Amino acid sequence: MINLKDITKIYKTGKIEFKALKGVSLNVDKGDFLSIIGPSGSGKSTFMNIIGCLDVPTDGEYYFEDTDISKYSKNALAEIRNKKIGFIFQKFNLLTKLSAFENVELPLIYRGVDTKKRHKKVKKALENVGLYKHKDHKPTELSGGQQQRVAIARALVAKPPLILADEPTGNLDSKSEEEVMDIIKNLHRKGSTIVLITHDLEVAKNADRMISIKDGMIYDERMK
Amino acid sequence: MDVKMVLKLAFKGIIANKMRTFLTMLGIIIGVSAVIILVALAQGTTQSVTESIESMGTNLITVTITGRGTDTTLSYDEVMKFSEKEGVSGISPVVSGNVTAKYGNNSTSVSLEGVDSNYETVRNHSVQTGRFIKNLDVEYRNKIVILGTEVVDEIFNGINPVGKDLQINGTKFKVVGVLEKKGSSMGGSNDEKILTPISTAQRFLKSTGVKNFYIQAKSSDEVEIVENQTEISLLKKFENDDDSYRIFNQSEMLSTMDDVTKNMTLMLGGIAAISLLVGGIGIMNIMLVSVTERTKEIGIRKAIGAKRKDILNQFLLESAVISGLGGIVGILTGIGGSSLLTVLVGLNTSISITILIISFGFSLVVGVFFGMYPANKASKLEPVDALRFE
Ligand SMILES: Nc1ncnc2c1ncn2[C@@H]1O[C@H](COP(=O)(O)OP(=O)(O)OP(=O)(O)O)[C@@H](O)[C@H]1O
Ligand SMILES: [Mg+2]
Numbered sequence: 001m002i003n004l005k006d007i008t009k010i011y012k013t014g015k016i017e018f019k020a021l022k023g024v025s026l027n028v029d030k031g032d033f034l035s036i037i038g039p040s041g042s043g044k045s046t047f048m049n050i051i052g053c054l055d056v057p058t059d060g061e062y063y064f065e066d067t068d069i070s071k072y073s074k075n076a077l078a079e080i081r082n083k084k085i086g087f088i089f090q091k092f093n094l095l096t097k098l099s100a101f102e103n104v105e106l107p108l109i110y111r112g113v114d115t116k117k118r119h120k121k122v123k124k125a126l127e128n129v130g131l132y133k134h135k136d137h138k139p140t141e142l143s144g145g146q147q148q149r150v151a152i153a154r155a156l157v158a159k160p161p162l163i164l165a166d167e168p169t170g171n172l173d174s175k176s177e178e179e180v181m182d183i184i185k186n187l188h189r190k191g192s193t194i195v196l197i198t199h200d201l202e203v204a205k206n207a208d209r210m211i212s213i214k215d216g217m218i219y220d221e222r223m224k
Numbered sequence: 225m226d227v228k229m230v231l232k233l234a235f236k237g238i239i240a241n242k243m244r245t246f247l248t249m250l251g252i253i254i255g256v257s258a259v260i261i262l263v264a265l266a267q268g269t270t271q272s273v274t275e276s277i278e279s280m281g282t283n284l285i286t287v288t289i290t291g292r293g294t295d296t297t298l299s300y301d302e303v304m305k306f307s308e309k310e311g312v313s314g315i316s317p318v319v320s321g322n323v324t325a326k327y328g329n330n331s332t333s334v335s336l337e338g339v340d341s342n343y344e345t346v347r348n349h350s351v352q353t354g355r356f357i358k359n360l361d362v363e364y365r366n367k368i369v370i371l372g373t374e375v376v377d378e379i380f381n382g383i384n385p386v387g388k389d390l391q392i393n394g395t396k397f398k399v400v401g402v403l404e405k406k407g408s409s410m411g412g413s414n415d416e417k418i419l420t421p422i423s424t425a426q427r428f429l430k431s432t433g434v435k436n437f438y439i440q441a442k443s444s445d446e447v448e449i450v451e452n453q454t455e456i457s458l459l460k461k462f463e464n465d466d467d468s469y470r471i472f473n474q475s476e477m478l479s480t481m482d483d484v485t486k487n488m489t490l491m492l493g494g495i496a497a498i499s500l501l502v503g504g505i506g507i508m509n510i511m512l513v514s515v516t517e518r519t520k521e522i523g524i525r526k527a528i529g530a531k532r533k534d535i536l537n538q539f540l541l542e543s544a545v546i547s548g549l550g551g552i553v554g555i556l557t558g559i560g561g562s563s564l565l566t567v568l569v570g571l572n573t574s575i576s577i578t579i580l581i582i583s584f585g586f587s588l589v590v591g592v593f594f595g596m597y598p599a600n601k602a603s604k605l606e607p608v609d610a611l612r613f614e
Contacts, residue, residue, distance in 0.1 A: 079529065
């Protein structure tokens, strides 16, 4: 499904260069459930931004469904994000001025889905995370766990083949954490490809494959 | 992404910041309403002046004799000779002087104009009650007068003057009619005068010469011919001294007037347009703040697949909606303000659809133009950078 070869990422702050990723290669097959674990500052988010086409690598090749997208334009990358990837962030990243329903609706709007279909899909996605009755609430009127479930609904509403989650439980209490992880495991069971980033070993153990990153390099990989 | 959705998003952004949006709009509102009110004033003035010039009569040529040496007037017969010329449909000589008119205890100083029956058609000024001066009145030097409405208001206190006796410089005149109200034109009020048969005036004012007369041409095409002929005759009479008379052509007056008011409209409209521009800069200012404030939002939108174009459209539309709404409110304020000026201050205003469309369009253009830079800035944000923003 995705194939990254020798990815490096160098951040430049003034004259100082910082190598956040030092040649990382990764292959994720369709239907995989993969977790990336590592200490703070090891380059996990940097890596995920590149996998998620939010950022481009300084060097290396990135094949998405067998096409090289390393040299894609910003618009083409936006289209991949819209059609192929669902994001779940640590800080939920919902639009505070929109209701739960409208937040979930947004990816479909940018995709150009017509109103009737859109509403049907949003309803289904919200029902999936058990929040349809909260559809008119603003994010501030929801608990952290509920907000993250809305964010999950937004990530999966367009049925993207790949779901990226960056510390999805990082801001949640243990009960909400369990709920969110259950939803994610369920998604995997239904066939979604999932890449989960965390520094929590217990959370990482949910995945079939676990990759450890340190100082911008993969130093360990184990199967469940 | 469809237009309806973009509009909805734009409105949401606007509603979320009601007060700020209103203050931003205020610049546009003031700009648009200023354009409308000032242009309405300019056009209203033009219209009323034009109307009053036209109300003097159509195809009119006004001749004023200033004279040369002792020869300061034309005789009545000399003037009447002009009526034989080609293209002339009527001549109206005027002999005038200042007199004091008195009725009961009220008196006023007013201009007495001796005219004949032609005056009514040539000057297009007839009576509202009573009758006009007839040829017989001129023949018999009847001591009758026709009053302008302001004279009636000043000394008759609501009494119907027709049939009453009026003292003019101590001599008794019978009032036979009241002129229609005309309002004022370039030469001052048309209603503050008393008309009397020209023969009566000649004797009464002890001046037989005519200093003023009006010539009416048969059609507007013939005005110039008549004017030239008149000029030739007068040059001959005053031995080629073209300072001894003045000839006004009504259409020349109108076109001069037109030039003046066009410039005035442009100038006032221009000043107001500048305030619209200032309003536009206000929009740019607010939209820039808004882009910074909403960096995170932009990042989220981009992460879930918004393209550059989508973000650009969203911000452009927001500023267009702000300025468009401001334009609509400004138009309403402008219309209201103009009618208030007319009702309360009595100024002439005239609002044309054209200026409404132009000022609304201009406000939209201002919004889009000044929204362009902030929108472009927003659309160019990198998704990672925007997401990291707190
Ligand atoms: N935009 C940037 N400019 C410069 N340095 C950066 C930038 N983004 C990240 N870094 C640096 O790159 C390194 C990796 O950052 P990254 O955010 O990927 O870590 P992480 O593994 O996600 O950590 P955490 O668990 O705390 O989220 C860090 O040392 C960080 O300081
Ligand atoms: Mg991180």
